[in-house]
Amino acid sequence: MKRTNQLNRREFLAAAGAAVSVPYLIPSGVMATPSRGGANERLTMAHIGVGGMGGYHLSDMIERRDRGEVNIAAVCDVDEKRLANAVKTAGPGVDAYRDYRYILERKDIDAVVISTPDHWHGVQMVHSAECDKHVYVEKPACCTIEEGKAMVAAAKKNKVSVQVGSQGRSQPEAYLAHRYLVNGNIGHISRVDCFHYPSPEDNNPVPDSDPPPELDWDLWLGPLRWRPYNRRYCHGTFRWLLESGGGQIRDRGAHVMSCAMWWMGADGTGPVTIEATGTPPKQGLWDSAVLMEVTYIFKNPDWMLTWTQMPNEKLPPAEERTGEEPGGKIVRPGYGAIYRGDKGEFIHWGGDGGTWAEKKAREWEPPAGAKDVYKSPGHKEDWFEGIKTGKKTIMNIEAAVGVANLCILGNLSYILGRKLEWDQAKQEIVGDEQARRMMSRPQRHPYHL
Amino acid sequence: MSMNNSKKVSLAATIVAASAETTEAFKSDRVQKLISKIRDDSAEVRTEAWLSASEAGAEAVKPLAEVMTEKKLEVARAAKRAIWKIVRHAGRPGADNEKRAVVGELVELLGDEQPVPVRREVLWMLSEIGTRRSIKPIAALLSNKELREDARMVLQRIPSKGALAALKAGLEAAPEDFKLNIAQSLRQRGEKVSGYPCVKLVPTKKTTVKPL
Numbered sequence: 001m002k003r004t005n006q007l008n009r010r011e012f013l014a015a016a017g018a019a020v021s022v023p024y025l026i027p028s029g030v031m032a033t034p035s036r037g038g039a040n041e042r043l044t045m046a047h048i049g050v051g052g053m054g055g056y057h058l059s060d061m062i063e064r065r066d067r068g069e070v071n072i073a074a075v076c077d078v079d080e081k082r083l084a085n086a087v088k089t090a091g092p093g094v095d096a097y098r099d100y101r102y103i104l105e106r107k108d109i110d111a112v113v114i115s116t117p118d119h120w121h122g123v124q125m126v127h128s129a130e131c132d133k134h135v136y137v138e139k140p141a142c143c144t145i146e147e148g149k150a151m152v153a154a155a156k157k158n159k160v161s162v163q164v165g166s167q168g169r170s171q172p173e174a175y176l177a178h179r180y181l182v183n184g185n186i187g188h189i190s191r192v193d194c195f196h197y198p199s200p201e202d203n204n205p206v207p208d209s210d211p212p213p214e215l216d217w218d219l220w221l222g223p224l225r226w227r228p229y230n231r232r233y234c235h236g237t238f239r240w241l242l243e244s245g246g247g248q249i250r251d252r253g254a255h256v257m258s259c260a261m262w263w264m265g266a267d268g269t270g271p272v273t274i275e276a277t278g279t280p281p282k283q284g285l286w287d288s289a290v291l292m293e294v295t296y297i298f299k300n301p302d303w304m305l306t307w308t309q310m311p312n313e314k315l316p317p318a319e320e321r322t323g324e325e326p327g328g329k330i331v332r333p334g335y336g337a338i339y340r341g342d343k344g345e346f347i348h349w350g351g352d353g354g355t356w357a358e359k360k361a362r363e364w365e366p367p368a369g370a371k372d373v374y375k376s377p378g379h380k381e382d383w384f385e386g387i388k389t390g391k392k393t394i395m396n397i398e399a400a401v402g403v404a405n406l407c408i409l410g411n412l413s414y415i416l417g418r419k420l421e422w423d424q425a426k427q428e429i430v431g432d433e434q435a436r437r438m439m440s441r442p443q444r445h446p447y448h449l
Numbered sequence: 450m451s452m453n454n455s456k457k458v459s460l461a462a463t464i465v466a467a468s469a470e471t472t473e474a475f476k477s478d479r480v481q482k483l484i485s486k487i488r489d490d491s492a493e494v495r496t497e498a499w500l501s502a503s504e505a506g507a508e509a510v511k512p513l514a515e516v517m518t519e520k521k522l523e524v525a526r527a528a529k530r531a532i533w534k535i536v537r538h539a540g541r542p543g544a545d546n547e548k549r550a551v552v553g554e555l556v557e558l559l560g561d562e563q564p565v566p567v568r569r570e571v572l573w574m575l576s577e578i579g580t581r582r583s584i585k586p587i588a589a590l591l592s593n594k595e596l597r598e599d600a601r602m603v604l605q606r607i608p609s610k611g612a613l614a615a616l617k618a619g620l621e622a623a624p625e626d627f628k629l630n631i632a633q634s635l636r637q638r639g640e641k642v643s644g645y646p647c648v649k650l651v652p653t654k655k656t657t658v659k660p661l
Contacts, residue, residue: 083658092661101652127650207522219654225573225599280500280530282492283523287530416537417503434540434577442576442602442637445630446649 050086054115104131122147129154140254141400146440148401163383164400166258170376171355180361187343202284223443240286247288255351270424271296276413294410502531503538507550588615
């Protein structure tokens with residue numbers, strides 16, 4: 001086992017910056033087993049998927065390793081070029097794999113960071129949990145309703161800590177927004193309108209072709225039905241295909257709607273109806289909606305959530321800032337949400353690694369007796385704390401699947417062209433046989449749940 | 450029957466026949482217009498066409514499948530999207546007759562005379578709306594090396610006893626290299642399968658990248 005330079009529990013928690021202002025309720029049976037992974041030991045990590053966000057996570061983890069907080073044992077990618085780069089970046093002592101299952105076989109690895117395309121998240125998270133690994137998995141949690149159910153079940157059964165990469169919840173201004181809203185500053189909130197710029201259209205469609213030699217196309221596709229390689233459907237661009245990334249609603253919806261569910265205290269709840277319309281791309285392989293409007297109706301308590309991909313000129317203007325604010329200047333003003341209460345409105349921009357709250361929330365001074373909310377020490381720190389103590393993470397798998405389900409159901413309603421009814425308790429679509437079949441998608445052998 | 454009544458019946462029959470002919474002609478005209486727009490050079494026209502394809506219904510499925518094989522990439526894609534549109538519309542609650550008609554057309558596209566990409570797409574369409582009638586032709590593809598994996602997944606998705614029975618029979622008949630796949634489908638459907646263990650966690654693919 002690669003466990004050197006051991007930290008004791010106190011040192012680990014200090015290193016992880018694990019200050020918790022107000023604990024929130026943790027339902028029994030969903031906690032990771034406390035101290036798994038070794039409360040007094042440095043965690044040994046492996047990274048599955050090292051391009052894009054995976055590259056960011058690896059660099060971030062290398063910094064933590066260099067500070068003596070973790071070990072990095074292995075990196076994995078189906079693209080040999082990306083893998084070779086990751087090996088170079090991570091340095092000596094880090095093993096390389098194409099097939100993530102070699103990592104899962106290793107008993108010395110405590111936790112994995114999964115940053116693969118979305119269609120792999122469910123399968124790899126479940127397999128990792130089944131092999132007793134704690135998991136940080138990029139958002140969105142899943143591509144189908146059934147994947148989400150399997151993920152929740154696997155985390156619970158194997159008692160592993162899971163953090164999903166909707167890191168907006170852990171941003172400093174997310175805390176300020178949350179605190180501002182729960183203290184009734186805009187009154188009772190009955191509606192949240194999420195806004196986003198359009199999904200892109202493929203303006204350079206190309207025919208299918210052979211995959212590049214460095215890419216294991218079979219393994220890249222993994223659970224998806226087989227299809228020939230296409231240059232417009234691979235790293236990064238998978239986001240714009242419904243079967244994988246699902247478009248902006250699943251990519252950024254997993255951030256913006258994550259904030260909404262968290263701040264509205266709606267984790268664990270779900271809509272009763274979902275109705276979507278949209279405009280498809282006019283050409284190319286990408287098929288996610290360019291413009292889109294989705295309405296989610298929640299009952300008991302009653303509120304409405306909407307998701308709108310709109311032309312850029314219709315987006316609300318971003319707030320002027322000096323850069324001295326907790327979140328700095330707004331660098332991604334093209335998405336966020338407007339919270340509508342009976343005493344006023346509140347807007348935030350972003351919702352991911354950049355989450356920017358309107359000035360009135362940032363400047364609000366809580367009076368004596370005001371409610372406080374959980375302040376994340378950082379998204380990874382919160383995960384480490386979950387591993388060490390068994391506490392539920394801020395973007396735990398139940399919450400993340402709940403948010404992903406919103407995105408999935410929105411896309412399903414768009415694809416089917418009709419309103420859907422959802423039974424939150426049973427986690428299923430009601431009264432629509434075709435939609436019910438689409439809650440799951442059979443996966444290719446052997447890349448299945 | 451009096452003479453008058455007899456005349457009335459005859460007249461009614463003529464009207465019904467004429468009306469049916471008119472309806473058929475109207476449908477045929479609608480399909481031709483759809484196909485023409487799907488083949489249009491303008492992306493806007495093609496998009497508008499496939500978005501409205503659900504109105505053309507089952508009659509448009511085979512003509513569109515033909516267009517799916519055309520060399521013009523975007524035309525073929527528009528045709529495929531048009532069929533999907535028809536499938537998604539026909540699968541709506543309360544449209545059983547429409548669904549049956551579409552399924553009937555799709556099933557006829559599973560034959561060897563169709564190219565593999567068309568049959569693969571049709572299989573997945575049937576995974577969403579396939580009925581009892583579609584099980585046998587789908588199951589027949591379990592012995593087709595290029596399509597058997599899709600056929601297996603599609604049978605797994607269709608929630609009928611017939612689909613399950615087809616998978617069980619498929620396991621018996623399958624060559625050794627495909628039994629594990631079908632066994633997995635049966636497990637997903639809640640069946641106990643012995644002799645063909647799940648291999649999902651067994652790594653198989655090695656990298657050439659060496660650690661530093």
